[in-house]
Amino acid sequence: MIENLALSSQGDYCAFSFMSRQIVDRMPEPFRTGLKTSKGWRQENDRGGLAVTNCVTMLLPEVSNEDSFCLIRMGYESGFHTSNFLGLGDEMK
Numbered sequence: 001m002i003e004n005l006a007l008s009s010q011g012d013y014c015a016f017s018f019m020s021r022q023i024v025d026r027m028p029e030p031f032r033t034g035l036k037t038s039k040g041w042r043q044e045n046d047r048g049g050l051a052v053t054n055c056v057t058m059l060l061p062e063v064s065n066e067d068s069f070c071l072i073r074m075g076y077e078s079g080f081h082t083s084n085f086l087g088l089g090d091e092m093k
Helices: 029-037 039-046 076-085
Strands: 012-016 056-061 067-074
Touching: 029 067, 029 076
Parallel strands: none
Antiparallel strands: 012 056, 056 067
16 A cells, blocks of 8 residues: 555545456456566566566545546557557557
8 A cells, every 4th residue: 555645636545456366367358468468467477477466556545536546557569559449549550
């Protein structure tokens, strides 16, 4: 947990990570493939494939009238693919 984390002056958030690696296979595409192509995922595998991954972080607000945030670490090309999939920005050619 990160104490006193403030995003855009909207209040304090608590960060949660260390998600079970088994849950990754239940994530929808293209998030699952994007995460599995990330540098962080490869480094975790190289260190022995721990039971948890630090490639997903949830930021939960301390008050109920604020939004939550989900951060997913992805590989370079997967990030662009996901951006295109979501209709964000111009497609990479």
